Structures are given as C-alpha cells and as structure tokens.
Amino acid sequence: MKRELTVAALALAACQRPQKITEDHPASPASPPLSASADTDTTPSTLTIAPPHATTAEAKVSVVVEGHCPELDVGFFDNATVIHYGHVPATGEPGRLVLAWVKDDGAIDEDPNLAKGLMQKPSAGNGFLPLDLVGVQGTWPDHATLSLYFEGGERVGSISETLAWKAGQWQVVPQSAPEPPSIPWLAGSKLVPASDGIAYPSFQVVPAGAAPTPSFAALHVKRAVDDCDFQQAAILTRPSGELFLAGRFCGIFPTHTDGLEGQGIYARGEAGVARWAPGGPARLEAIPAVTPHKDLVLDDFLEASPSALYLFGTVLGRPYLALHDGESWSAVETPYKGNVRRHERDKDGAIWVFARDGLFRRAPEGAWSREPLDDVSSVAWADGRPVWALAGQTLARRGDDGQWTRTVVPGPAFSTSAKLELQALSVSAHGDVWVRAAYEEKRPEWPRAETRNALLRLGATHAPTRCEVAAGPSFSGWPPPATAACTDPVAILARVSKSAPARYDFPQTRAALRGHVELLGTEFVEIEIDGKRLLAAKVKSVEIGNRLVDIVSHGVAGTRPELVCAQPKVTRTIPFDLATGALTPEHAPPQGSE
Numbered sequence: 001m002k003r004e005l006t007v008a009a010l011a012l013a014a015c016q017r018p019q020k021i022t023e024d025h026p027a028s029p030a031s032p033p034l035s036a037s038a039d040t041d042t043t044p045s046t047l048t049i050a051p052p053h054a055t056t057a058e059a060k061v062s063v064v065v066e067g068h069c070p071e072l073d074v075g076f077f078d079n080a081t082v083i084h085y086g087h088v089p090a091t092g093e094p095g096r097l098v099l100a101w102v103k104d105d106g107a108i109d110e111d112p113n114l115a116k117g118l119m120q121k122p123s124a125g126n127g128f129l130p131l132d133l134v135g136v137q138g139t140w141p142d143h144a145t146l147s148l149y150f151e152g153g154e155r156v157g158s159i160s161e162t163l164a165w166k167a168g169q170w171q172v173v174p175q176s177a178p179e180p181p182s183i184p185w186l187a188g189s190k191l192v193p194a195s196d197g198i199a200y201p202s203f204q205v206v207p208a209g210a211a212p213t214p215s216f217a218a219l220h221v222k223r224a225v226d227d228c229d230f231q232q233a234a235i236l237t238r239p240s241g242e243l244f245l246a247g248r249f250c251g252i253f254p255t256h257t258d259g260l261e262g263q264g265i266y267a268r269g270e271a272g273v274a275r276w277a278p279g280g281p282a283r284l285e286a287i288p289a290v291t292p293h294k295d296l297v298l299d300d301f302l303e304a305s306p307s308a309l310y311l312f313g314t315v316l317g318r319p320y321l322a323l324h325d326g327e328s329w330s331a332v333e334t335p336y337k338g339n340v341r342r343h344e345r346d347k348d349g350a351i352w353v354f355a356r357d358g359l360f361r362r363a364p365e366g367a368w369s370r371e372p373l374d375d376v377s378s379v380a381w382a383d384g385r386p387v388w389a390l391a392g393q394t395l396a397r398r399g400d401d402g403q404w405t406r407t408v409v410p411g412p413a414f415s416t417s418a419k420l421e422l423q424a425l426s427v428s429a430h431g432d433v434w435v436r437a438a439y440e441e442k443r444p445e446w447p448r449a450e451t452r453n454a455l456l457r458l459g460a461t462h463a464p465t466r467c468e469v470a471a472g473p474s475f476s477g478w479p480p481p482a483t484a485a486c487t488d489p490v491a492i493l494a495r496v497s498k499s500a501p502a503r504y505d506f507p508q509t510r511a512a513l514r515g516h517v518e519l520l521g522t523e524f525v526e527i528e529i530d531g532k533r534l535l536a537a538k539v540k541s542v543e544i545g546n547r548l549v550d551i552v553s554h555g556v557a558g559t560r561p562e563l564v565c566a567q568p569k570v571t572r573t574i575p576f577d578l579a580t581g582a583l584t585p586e587h588a589p590p591q592g593s594e
Contacts, residue, residue, distance in 0.1 A: 059459040061395055061435065063413040064106045065475065067467035072453035073436060074102070075136025076428040077144055083108060083455060085467060085474075088118060088131040088148060097133060098467075098474045106460030108475045117163070117170035129159055141165050145173070186211035186241050193232055199250050200230050201274065201282075214243050216274060218281035228269055236301040236309070241278040244324075246298040246311065247271070249284075271296040273311065273329075288322050288331035290315050304345050304364070312340055319355070335368045336360050346384035354379050359386055372404060378425040380433075388433060390422045395435060395458065412454060413464035415441050416481045420454060433458040446553065446560060476530035479566030482542050486565035489545040493552050493561045494535040496526065505583055506535060506574070512555025514581030519548055524576065527568035536568065 065072070069085035076082075081102040089095035097118045101109040135147030144165040152158035163170040185191035189210035194202035201216040228250035236244040248269035270293055276282040290296050298313040298320075311329070313320035319340065321332040338356035345351050349364040359371040359379065373391040380388035389396045394406040412418050418439040426434040435456040442449035466478035482489040493509060513519065523538040539545040545563040552561045576583040 059407070061407050061409050061456050061458050062106065062460040063410065063464040064102070064434075064455050064457045064460050064462070065108060065465045065467050066413050066454040067452060068450060068469060069098075069453050069467040069474075070469070071132060072455060072467065073133075074426050074434045074455055075133070076426075076432075077136060078139040078429065080140045081428065081432065082114070082136060084133050084136075085453070086469070087133065090128050090130045093130065095130070095469075100475055103462070106457055106462040108465045110473060110475050113168070116168060129156070131159065131161060146170060182206065183235060183237060185237065191235075191237070193235075198230055199228060201232070201245055201247070212241065212278045214276045214282070216245070216276065216282040219249070219274060219284065231269065233271075233298045233313075234300045236303060238303075238306075243276045244285075244301060244309065245274045245276070246301065249274070270294055271298045271313065273298070285324075285329060287311065287329045288320075290320060296320060299340070300343070302343050302345055302351060304351055305349050308349070308364070310343075310351060312343060314339055332362075334360075335370060342379065342381070344381055344384040344386075352384065352386060354386070359389065371398075377422055380425045380427045388425055388427060390425055390435065393420075393422065395425075395433070407458070409435060409437075409456060412439055412441075412452070414466060414478060414481060415439065415452070416483055418442075418452075420456075443553075443560075443562075450560070473530055473532070476532060478529065479564040479568070482545060482563045482565040484542055486542060488565055488567050489539050489542050489563055490527075490566050490568055491537040491539055491545045491548045491552075491561055491563050492527075492534055493537060493548075494556075494559065496533040496535055498533060500533075502572075508556045509535065509552060510576055510581040510583075512552055513548075513578060515579065516551055517578050519544060519551075519578055522548065522578075524574040525568075525570045526572040526574065528571050529568065533571070535574075539563075 065083055071087055072083070072085040074081060074083050082099050083102055084097065084099045086095055086097045088097050097115070098110075099114045099118070101111055101114070103109060129150045131148040131150050133146060134149045136144075137147070138144045142165075146163040148161040148163065150156075150159040162173040162175070164173050165171075180192050182190040182192045185205060187210050190206045191214070192204050192206055194204070200220050201214075203214050205211050205213045230250060231248040233246045233248070235246070249272045250269040273285040273287050274282050275285050292315075296313060296315050298311065300312050302310040302312065304310060307326040309324040310332070311320075311322040311324070317338060319334045319336060319338065321334050322329045323332050334353075336353055336355035336357055340353055340355050342354040343351060351362045353360045353362070354376070358376055359373060361369050361371070363369070371386070371389075373389055373396055375392040376389050378390040379386045385398070387398055389398075389404075391406070393409050395409055396404045396406045398404050409420065409422060412420055418441050420437040420439050422435055422437050424436040426436065428434075437454045437456060439452055439454070440449045441452050463477065465475045467475050479490070494506070496504065519539075521540050522544065525536055525538060527534050527536045537545075537548055539548060542563065549561045549563050553559055574583070
C-alpha cells in the first residue's frame with residue numbers, strides 16, 4: 001500500500017563599542033504584588049520625566065533567523081558569534097543541540113563539524129537528564145568552552161557541565177570539587193560564610209589567620225524559636241575592614257514571629273542589618289521601620305560613595321530603599337514600583353534602578369528622574385549606566401548626552417499577521433546588538449498555533465534564514481509569505497523524503513484535491529530550496545493559493561502548507577486532472593511502484 005510522504009507545513013517556526021557590557025533580560029516579567037496595596041505607592045514630588053528625543057536610525061534591525069526552533073539564542077566567543085537552538089536530549093528522547101556560525105552580514109553558516117561531541121552524554125550518570133546550552137565563552141578554537149545546565153527540581157538537583165573544544169570536537173572538562181562561596185577580604189584573603197544551619201552569622205578567613213575574622217558573637221541571644229537559622233541576604237565589605245551584613249536574624253527583635261507565611265521553619269526570624277568593624281563588637285543597625293516588619297525582605301547593598309550606602313528590599317511586593325549617610329539609616333522614597341530587577345552605580349555616583357515599571361536614576365544630590373521609555377523588558381549596561389533597552393516594539397540606545405534614540409523592530413520575516421514579542425537583549429564585547437523574540441503563528445486552516453522564535457540583529461544585511469527542527473539542514477533560505485502584491489505566489493504543500501521514488505504520485509494530496517476544478521490553471525511541481533525536495537503549486541493568484549492551502553490543510557492530516565512569494569527552482573512537473581485526481585498517463589508512475 002502506498003504511503004503518503006510526511007507533509008510538513010515546513011515547520012517554522014554596529015555600533016560604537018561599549019565597555020563592560022552586561023545584559024538584563026528576565027525570563028518573565030517581575031512577579032505581581034502580593035497584595036493590592038503594592039500598587040498604591042505615590043510618586044515622589046522630586047521625580048522628573050525627561051522629554052522624548054527625536055527618533056533617528058543609523059542602522060536597521062533585521063531578522064537574522066526565524067522558525068520553529070526551541071531555545072533559539074545567540075552566543076559570543078571573543079572572536080566569533082554562534083547561533084544555537086535545541087538541547088542535549090536525555091537518553092532515548094528525540095532532539096538535538098544545533099550550532100551555526102554567523103557571518104559579518106548576518107548570514108548563517110551551518111558547519112556540521114561544529115556539533116561534534118555535543119550529542120555524547122556529558123558525563124556518566126547524567127544521560128537521563130536533558131541539558132540546555134546556557135553559556136558560550138573563550139576564544140575559538142583553542143580556548144572555546146560551552147556551559148550546559150539542567151535546572152533540576154525537588155527530586156533531582158541541578159546539573160552543570162563544561163565542554164571544551166579539543167582535538168576537533170567538544171569534550172567534557174572534568175569538574176573539581178566546587179569551592180565554597182567567598183568574597184575578597186583583607187590582606188588578599190577570602191571571607192567564607194559558614195554553611196546553612198547556623199543560628200547566627202559566622203565566618204572563616206582563608207587562609208586562616210591572614211586577616212581578622214568578623215565576629216557577630218555580640219548579637220547572640222537565647223534562641224527564641226527552635227530550628228531558626230540565620231539567612232544571609234547580602235554582604236558588603238570596605239577597604240577599612242568594615243562589614244555590613246543583611247539577612248534574617250533569629251530571636252533578636254521584640255516582634256519576632258514565624259516569618260513569611262508558607263515558607264516553613266526556615267523563614268523564622270526577621271530582616272535586619274548588622275555592622276562590624278575590626279576591634280569592635282557587631283551591632284544591629286537601626287534601619288527604617290516598615291509595617292509589618294516580618295514581611296520585609298532585604299535583597300542587596302549598593303555603595304554609591306564612601307558616605308552613601310543603599311539597601312534594597314521589598315515589603316509585600318512594594319519597594320524598600322534605605323540610605324546610610326555614614327552615620328545612620330534613613331528611608332528613601334521611591335518612584336518605582338515592585339521588585340528591582342537590577343541596580344547599578346555610575347562613575348558620577350548616581351544610582352540606576354531597572355524596575356518593573358521602567359528605568360530610574362537618582363542623582364547624588366537625591367533627585368529622581370525617570371527615563372522616557374515605556375514597557376522596558378530588557379536592558380544592556382556599560383560602566384553602571386543603561387546603554388541599550390527594549391522598549392515596547394523599539395530598540396533604544398542612550399547616548400553620551402543622556403538622550404535616547406529609537407529604532408523600530410520589524411515584524412516576523414515569515415508571517416504576515418503575527419507580531420513579535422521582544423524578549424531579551426544580547427550585546428557582544430564588540431558591540432553587536434541582538435534581540436531575541438517570539439510569536440504565535442495561527443492560520444485559519446491550522447488546528448492549533450505554532451510557537452516560533454526569532455533572532456534579530458542591528459545592522460544585519462543578509463536575507464532572513466529559516467530554522468526548523470526537522471532532519472537535514474537546520475537552517476535554509478526561505479521565500480517570504482505571499483501578500484496581495486505578490487506576482488509569483490507559490491503554495492508549498494509537502495516535504496518529499498530523499499528516499500521517495502523519483503516519480504512519487506502523492507495519493508493523499510491528489511485525493512484531497514479531487515473535484516476542485518476551481519483550481520484549474522494551477523501547476524503542480526516539485527521544487528528545491530537549499531537541497532530540500534518539496535511538493536509545491538504555482539498558482540495564478542493569492543486568492544487561489546489561499547484556497548489551495550486551505551483544501552490541503554484540511555484534506556491531508558498533519559500538514560501545514562503555506563503560501564509564499566517566489567520563483568523557485570522547479571525539478572519536476574506533476575500534471576494531473578483536478579476533476580478526477582488522476583495523473584496524466586505520461587506522468588503516472590510505473591505499475592507496482594510504491
């Protein structure tokens with residue numbers, strides 16, 4: 001019995017060099033407030049809004065690659081850029097990790113040798129876990145490494161592996177025992193916090209005796225609650241040896257309670273800041289009070305100057321900010337709402353805050369200003385200042401004069417109706433700016449939507465490339481979708497297997513089209529795109545093309561044909577009678593063929 005070939009709807013799916021570029025791109029928006037009161041903060045009267053700056057565009061943002069490619073992202077070696085998608089699958093599961101080079105103009109060079117060693121299990125015993133590519137580092141090829149990671153969960157802990165390029169393939173780098181977390185300390189030593197399970201702060205100095213060991217014994221009181229462990233939130237050290245320590249302390253406050261609801265015994269204790277200097281006892285600092293104090297969560301310190309130290313936190317989703325002037329703490333009114341995604345200090349001593357509702361700056365003298373950007377989803381930083389941001393559907397750049405210029409991000413390359421959702425910025429050490437995006441493609445003839453991912457680049461000039469999970473080449477050139485202005489509409493109906501007979505007759509497709517004489521004049525052909533053998537139809541108009549796509553979508557199970565605008569390379573013509581669905585005798589396959 002003849003078998004219809006698997007029909008894929010052909011799954012889709014430079015600027016001046018800044019220094020010390022880092023990126024912020026949360027996987028999802030900041031968590032919503034824990035209570036309705038979280039959005040009732042009033043904006044301080046000192047807040048000013050900078051006027052919008054006229055939009056200019058020195059270079060366009062263009063789609064480099066787009067398609068049905070899970071985990072699509074870009075990574076940077078010191079001397080090369082790679083695009084990757086997929087992951088190292090668990091044993092017995094489908095999937096693969098694909099890497100390809102990116103040329104200067106944005107063209108993608110899929111080098112099969114680049115994947116050598118990736119599908120081998122990174123280490124014994126880890127074959128049952130899928131691993132994601134989370135980092136590209138070093139210089140190609142002699143010092144290139146990849147970082148693989150599995151997040152884990154309640155039953156399985158996280159797994160991380162490092163692969164290095166050696167002898168023409170990726171090889172596992174043996175892992176040594178991880179060093180305990182530490183911070184630089186006096187006289188070139190390290191300060192190591194004690195392990196979990198300690199009721200009060202405790203540290204050791206490595207190497208032992210190289211510098212004074214901070215002691216918080218003066219804070220020790222009788223434990224008010226059993227099983228209460230100190231939880232460190234942030235630590236800040238100064239060249240003088242002074243140390244600030246924020247966390248949840250046990251049994252210290254008169255209002256001591258069981259802490260955050262639902263967090264169990266480990267949340268017992270209350271937020272506070274301790275201060276220690278060599279030669280003196282540790283003391284609790286009087287930080288600004290909030291109600292209820294038990295719901296205060298401290299996050300981090302930021303030192304703006306020798307006399308300006310900020311303390312960040314939240315209370316039920318509302319921001320908490322305090323300032324230490326060298327003598328005491330005072331509350332700072334904030335114009336932003338919700339959790340702080342990132343904070344920085346620039347060379348002028350101003351602090352920058354990327355929060356749920358935008359970008360904010362606090363000058364050394366205390367005045368707040370808000371950057372004129374709405375719907376900020378991702379920020380790239382240089383020297384403590386934001387230099388790039390995704391704001392709505394635009395890529396914005398902040399110049400040295402403090403003004404923002406915006407470049408509109410285009411829509412998808414292979415969809416006429418969808419809108420890209422911008423997700424994250426990536427900026428290389430050489431200043432190449434990339435944008436990760438996604439969209440849902442849903443066409444009337446499809447039973448369900450298809451998630452597609454995209455990578456865009458500032459200054460790319462090469463035509464967009466399509467990526468797909470199907471076997472064979474992972475990246476290929478692809479024609480754009482047909483619009484009303486298209487003079488050469490082509491309906492791509494099916495992928496043809498390389499093992500299919502040269503004169504395969506497509507029985508299911510012919511059965512679906514039988515009797516549709518309204519399609520008369522359509523020329524059915526086999527075409528080739530980047531080595532892919534495809535069943536297609538050259539139609540007289542976009543309207544007829546859409547009708548053909550709809551008939552095949554509903555008539556051949558599992559198919560997702562699409563209408564594109566192209567003059568393809570035709571390798572075979574397949575005329576058949578639309579009234580009967582039969583091939584003309586001279587084009588019918590030999591009797592008994594499959």
